[in-house]
Amino acid sequence: ERIGLSEAVFCAGKTPQQIAAILQSASERDAGLLLTRLDAEKFAALPGELKAATEWCPLSQTAFFGPVPPVSSAGTIAIVAAGTSDAPAAREAERTLRHAGVEASVIIDVGVAGLWRLMDRIEEIRRFPVVIAVAGMDAALASVLGGLYSGSLICVPTSVGYGAAEEGRTALNAMLASCAPGLVITNIDNGYGAACAALRMLGVMKLR
Amino acid sequence: ERIGLSEAVFCAGKTPQQIAAILQSASERDAGLLLTRLDAEKFAALPGELKAATEWCPLSQTAFFGPVPPVSSAGTIAIVAAGTSDAPAAREAERTLRHAGVEASVIIDVGVAGLWRLMDRIEEIRRFPVVIAVAGMDAALASVLGGLYSGSLICVPTSVGYGAAEEGRTALNAMLASCAPGLVITNIDNGYGAACAALRMLGVMKLR
Amino acid sequence: ERIGLSEAVFCAGKTPQQIAAILQSASERDAGLLLTRLDAEKFAALPGELKAATEWCPLSQTAFFGPVPPVSSAGTIAIVAAGTSDAPAAREAERTLRHAGVEASVIIDVGVAGLWRLMDRIEEIRRFPVVIAVAGMDAALASVLGGLYSGSLICVPTSVGYGAAEEGRTALNAMLASCAPGLVITNIDNGYGAACAALRMLGVMKLR
Amino acid sequence: ERIGLSEAVFCAGKTPQQIAAILQSASERDAGLLLTRLDAEKFAALPGELKAATEWCPLSQTAFFGPVPPVSSAGTIAIVAAGTSDAPAAREAERTLRHAGVEASVIIDVGVAGLWRLMDRIEEIRRFPVVIAVAGMDAALASVLGGLYSGSLICVPTSVGYGAAEEGRTALNAMLASCAPGLVITNIDNGYGAACAALRMLGVMKLR
Amino acid sequence: ERIGLSEAVFCAGKTPQQIAAILQSASERDAGLLLTRLDAEKFAALPGELKAATEWCPLSQTAFFGPVPPVSSAGTIAIVAAGTSDAPAAREAERTLRHAGVEASVIIDVGVAGLWRLMDRIEEIRRFPVVIAVAGMDAALASVLGGLYSGSLICVPTSVGYGAAEEGRTALNAMLASCAPGLVITNIDNGYGAACAALRMLGVMKLR
Amino acid sequence: ERIGLSEAVFCAGKTPQQIAAILQSASERDAGLLLTRLDAEKFAALPGELKAATEWCPLSQTAFFGPVPPVSSAGTIAIVAAGTSDAPAAREAERTLRHAGVEASVIIDVGVAGLWRLMDRIEEIRRFPVVIAVAGMDAALASVLGGLYSGSLICVPTSVGYGAAEEGRTALNAMLASCAPGLVITNIDNGYGAACAALRMLGVMKLR
Amino acid sequence: ERIGLSEAVFCAGKTPQQIAAILQSASERDAGLLLTRLDAEKFAALPGELKAATEWCPLSQTAFFGPVPPVSSAGTIAIVAAGTSDAPAAREAERTLRHAGVEASVIIDVGVAGLWRLMDRIEEIRRFPVVIAVAGMDAALASVLGGLYSGSLICVPTSVGYGAAEEGRTALNAMLASCAPGLVITNIDNGYGAACAALRMLGVMKLR
Amino acid sequence: ERIGLSEAVFCAGKTPQQIAAILQSASERDAGLLLTRLDAEKFAALPGELKAATEWCPLSQTAFFGPVPPVSSAGTIAIVAAGTSDAPAAREAERTLRHAGVEASVIIDVGVAGLWRLMDRIEEIRRFPVVIAVAGMDAALASVLGGLYSGSLICVPTSVGYGAAEEGRTALNAMLASCAPGLVITNIDNGYGAACAALRMLGVMKLR
Numbered sequence A, B, C, D, E, F, G, H: 001e002r003i004g005l006s007e008a009v010f011c012a013g014k015t016p017q018q019i020a021a022i023l024q025s026a027s028e029r030d031a032g033l034l035l036t037r038l039d040a041e042k043f044a045a046l047p048g049e050l051k052a053a054t055e056w057c058p059l060s061q062t063a064f065f066g067p068v069p070p071v072s073s074a075g076t077i078a079i080v081a082a083g084t085s086d087a088p089a090a091r092e093a094e095r096t097l098r099h100a101g102v103e104a105s106v107i108i109d110v111g112v113a114g115l116w117r118l119m120d121r122i123e124e125i126r127r128f129p130v131v132i133a134v135a136g137m138d139a140a141l142a143s144v145l146g147g148l149y150s151g152s153l154i155c156v157p158t159s160v161g162y163g164a165a166e167e168g169r170t171a172l173n174a175m176l177a178s179c180a181p182g183l184v185i186t187n188i189d190n191g192y193g194a195a196c197a198a199l200r201m202l203g204v205m206k207l208r
């Protein structure tokens, strides 16, 4: 039987009460859940017994509720991020993959303004069939990687930056308009979506 | 040896003279070339002997110059387009794949305003590990497919439509913000890029 | 005599003092009022006796002050929402209709990423002459419904989503540019306006 | 049996050859067709016998091909346009309705900069259960009508104007943000869509 | 000697310390000052003796510090606002004029969704050589007034509204693209600027 | 009796046939007409006798049809333009004023990149109670004039420039956000509107 | 050996913990650090001993951690700001230069709405080979300076203003579209970047 | 005596007649002129004797009229362009510099999608104190160069690309938001401005 993404709850537009109800119902079905965009305040407001069954990550604002599948795949996906400010989206991707049983390798702080940092790691990166590239501001990392790496390259623009960074739209547009061929792009800060796309490629995505 | 995308020339910003020079040089190297965004006027302006060696497709504004590799892969990629107005981008993807030796299956006119058209073909679509979905205006096809199909789904927004379609930006944004998980997106009308992304997934992309 | 929307107060730009004055004056005229965009803080700040005469709904941030007309019409309007995050706008529509004596039927969580959820309810939906469709992000629900349902379809885009969802503009534009014919659209999150449009269709709108 | 909108062809993205093929096929089925966005050049390029069977309107760039149903409804829909520059969209709505057997009344040049022009006709307008309001630039006609008329008001923004008119986006946004309650809006210049919405209201829309 | 606008301080980007220093210095010169965009928190943070010399208006967030000139002109300027939500900008204009010795007449809640409200006051309005029209959302008041009133019409768009109101840009663009001739426009919510423009027309503006 | 702007025809969205019909009707009423946005092609397509009665200006694309009132006012309005590329909008204002009997003074090529050009003329400019300032690109002329001149200052942004000039939006926004107090603004390239505003100030605007 | 910008830390997207770790590591290497976008709350949250080694500037939200190089260059760079609201970006540039050993001269409040303020200082400004011009709203200072000063002119748009100032985009676009030749521009509020550009010009930039 | 940019004429908004008049006047003063944005049609329409004195470059649409100063400086400025489609802006910069007596070195087709092309030339590039970088689409070249080169880096975004390239706005924003410190930017396609900025740096700019 194929491994799949059992269920994910997008918490941004939900009250703690609504989230608690979803967790309660999952608990009754003995189902595991991935929660995304769960901020500290909402996590704190969950009833004690539900909170106890929830492993929450402050950096990515994701949580695992209930059973998490064992690791069933490794060495297939690398997550490459330009700077430490891009870490939240990178971690969201990493945790989404982990919740589907896939262990990803993460490489942070290889932005192209210091090109040697990327060049030092490029052979390592080339060993993965799928790479998730995470970058904000000018997103130049995506184009440079696109010219150096020939596997599947999923690009996640981030909202890092100010002014002309336009809350991630500049990174998004730069990735879409990249001079390197065959990049594919997700929504701004959407580490969850990039992970799901990688799972589709690995053939482990199971539709609900 | 791996099959690859030998070379592609983006003709939109080039004069017939510049294009002729590139063809001439490729001809001397006995190299095959894919040309994109080559309009009728520029094609007509090429010198006779170069034109004779060029197989031009008016719908997609692409051309094959010189040798084209034989088909080495089939049954792996389906191109699914919402309407006949989306055919140019779909054909650009099909021709880019063909120039890399990959024969794609093309399914047109399955937009969701007539949902049964898509439902009639969905089992056929599910047999392909990679699907390229091409749609303009509201791009609802991408979200519906994303919920019905669990393989790799590469989405190409098109500039079809007027007013609020905003020259493809609405289709682009709707695909990026889709409620279906794991879609990946290319630039507007970028059938070439979607094909390259599919080649990356098939492991047949060779970087220049 | 025709049933009408006696009076509505848009509270977003008003102070509790201003709102209290309006309620006081309505109370003296024995008039009933619908209040929209009344947040918890402003509701809490109203004087006790006015608050006691006000039935406030936290989800939709609407309130009924004073007399509410009895239900005089039912079975004519369905409100169909894509996800639970769209519930506030759906409830605003429902409450606006109720304040005009119209009882609507509400169907939530039938977004097209899980198409069977909509297909399970489609026969039920088809029985209503007027449907209000509420959806954010890609708003694909509107296009799919537009192809399956032939009555009046009033579409409310919501601000649900992030990044390319552009605070509801993507849903708005996708609905406006829909490939399904004859959809009509309201402002983002404007459940109130959709309800008023439905009342105009039912012939129960009375201009102030 | 209900009267319906048999079929409509959006010609903007199609070649004369593609349009001719569609007409030929309709001719074989003895079906009538509505064509929209058919410009003079494309109409001229159609084969003679097909052109002879096509009644083309230069102002609205619409055409009737083959049989047109007799008028089966009149006095139900008024089309009200602010200025003569708004006439193309108004006529597109009128012709779409006529092709479905509905005769609309058209009132042009009642923009609010000369308010008396509208006031002179308001009693006449009030007799129709459905009004289609067509306006560009500031689209103030929609708000003024919305306060004077209590039936169904379908608003069509037009691309008339320059600079801050932003190709119709200002009219579109002004209609969406109108201070009058219960207006519903279509895409810019979309007379066809407004007519289809009116047909949905009259209960004569038949989905293809 | 001409009456002028002695000095105005835009407080939005200033700390209470910086504002106190400016007041202190004006106090030493016995100069009167107009302060704009002074919020409650900043006003509260001013040293007691300066606060005592400051007449603050919470609605418009303006303040008069020190001497205010006597009224030297009245009956020349009317300020006409569409709704109560537009009152802050209207009051900012009124107070700026008052600080220059000009007493304006204010007419609120004459938005065009209830046209009779405006028609009831139009003769009164026509008596003023200069009118400042304040409106948000669709700003239709400006166009209707522009057709009914032939004096100088200064239009102030406000940020009232949500969604397609785009924080005042829709009102701004609608006023700029108005079908009524000869309207002039200021920045969004800029009651201060409209008052200064009126003072230029009255010939009482004195440049610093 | 007051002098007024008898009638103006905006030709941009009209066919030569429609324009000819309007001229014919004016001719029968012995009325004079101002035509704006009348391009060379449309002017050439007018019937000979109507063309003969039309004085057309290629720079501003305006025309006087029939009787033009004698000059009844001079020395009241100066039109100041930054560069020769701004001349079309400046001339449109000049001709609109002239058609209402007002002779304006025109000062061109005083852009602030060569500040002495403006300083050489500033005393002359200060003699006029009303100034129309016309500028594109950065529109810095408006702000500099706003600090040097204390009369009524009507600003017309032009679409001169490329890239970040954004077809006049940058000039428009810069004028609206000017640090000089009391500027008023018209739509992009709207010399006609600026002239009408000036006529309102002079008290010579007569509403149609 | 050349003087260089040892290291800069952009604190906007970092937690106090992350910043503390960076300071700790620099402290161990005896390295000096420049910190930008460090707000009061984050500064306060740093551990006591690190805070003690940090010289924080509230106006510019910059800090010097550890050793600061002595002044090695003066009289080469002037920073000219339009208003006091532009002071934060001006100070960020000044402090970045100081941290690289360069003492800049700062001239504030010379906006062009009061042109004499700039003219009074222009001879002084002309003595510097490099000028950094800081301005928000209409940014007219940049164009005027560009015409009066012939050295290197680095322009920093600021987010000062409201409405049409569009959070600095209007100033940015106006500087980019300036009618004065040879201006160069940085991101909005990017005093740091302007200082780095000046250091590149002085030949003192050392890449990390 | 310093070498300067005698005079430049921006032809985009001028008629051949206006341009001829400017050339005639320069000819009478024996002055040399640089013309920019002079397209083939306008050049062809110039009177014969003026055309004979004009050296026109079709690629950059620039022309030298009359005397051109001898080369007085070389080896100081490199122009580096990402692709052949960026050549027009690169050539505009080159020709502007040449007209001021400065010979630039030009390096084309070093876009980062093929990183080795740039790395092969980087030592050569590092020898120049000033570099003008020209790139469209994602403009990643600017960021990569910014990390490898420590001299003055003037960046020119180009309008090359489609869809998300947004006519050069994506390249512009990516350069402004670059993760590399101290880049300075000009308007889209503004090779002329970049050259003028370089002349300011070389101290050879002479203000008109």
Ligand SMILES: Nc1ncnc2c1ncn2[C@@H]1O[C@H](COP(=O)(O)O)[C@@H](O)[C@H]1O
Residues within 6 Å of the ligand: A007, A008, A009, A010, A011, A036, A037, A190, A192, A193, B179, B180, B181, C083, C084, C085
């Ligand atoms: N961070 C995220 N970004 C985008 N989509 C998400 C995210 N997290 C969850 N989702 C999607 O949202 C769905 C859940 O939505 P809901 O039913 O409203 O909780 C999931 O099944 C995913 O498809």
Ligand SMILES: Nc1ncnc2c1ncn2[C@@H]1O[C@H](COP(=O)(O)O)[C@@H](O)[C@H]1O
Residues within 6 Å of the ligand: A179, A180, A181, B007, B008, B009, B010, B011, B036, B037, B190, B192, B193, H083, H084, H085
């Ligand atoms: N239609 C297209 N859309 C996007 N990129 C393209 C397209 N066609 C070619 N390219 C890319 O552009 C490169 C060639 O650019 P050039 O050297 O300017 O001809 C190719 O290697 C492709 O990566």
Ligand SMILES: Nc1ncnc2c1ncn2[C@@H]1O[C@H](COP(=O)(O)O)[C@@H](O)[C@H]1O
Residues within 6 Å of the ligand: C007, C008, C009, C010, C011, C036, C037, C190, C192, C193, D179, D180, D181, E083, E084, E085
């Ligand atoms: N949520 C809402 N969205 C849009 N318009 C509203 C809303 N609530 C009330 N309105 C309209 O605003 C009017 C009241 O505005 P006001 O007089 O400012 O309270 C009502 O008559 C409605 O037409």
Ligand SMILES: Nc1ncnc2c1ncn2[C@@H]1O[C@H](COP(=O)(O)O)[C@@H](O)[C@H]1O
Residues within 6 Å of the ligand: E007, E008, E009, E010, E011, E036, E037, E190, E192, E193, F179, F180, F181, G083, G084, G085
């Ligand atoms: N509310 C306002 N909106 C626009 N400009 C204003 C406002 N209040 C004051 N100003 C302008 O800002 C100037 C003062 O700016 P500042 O020197 O920064 O206090 C005044 O002279 C006015 O020209």
Ligand SMILES: [Mg+2]
Residues within 6 Å of the ligand: A082, A083, A084, A109
């Ligand atoms: Mg870093």
Ligand SMILES: [Mg+2]
Residues within 6 Å of the ligand: B082, B083, B084, B109
């Ligand atoms: Mg179709």
Ligand SMILES: [Mg+2]
Residues within 6 Å of the ligand: C083, C084, C109
């Ligand atoms: Mg859900």
Ligand SMILES: [Mg+2]
Residues within 6 Å of the ligand: D082, D083, D084, D109
């Ligand atoms: Mg008219």
Ligand SMILES: [Mg+2]
Residues within 6 Å of the ligand: E083, E084, E109
């Ligand atoms: Mg009201």
Ligand SMILES: [Mg+2]
Residues within 6 Å of the ligand: F082, F083, F084, F109
């Ligand atoms: Mg000039």
Ligand SMILES: [Mg+2]
Residues within 6 Å of the ligand: G083, G084, G109
């Ligand atoms: Mg100041």
Ligand SMILES: [Mg+2]
Residues within 6 Å of the ligand: H083, H084, H109
């Ligand atoms: Mg190339």
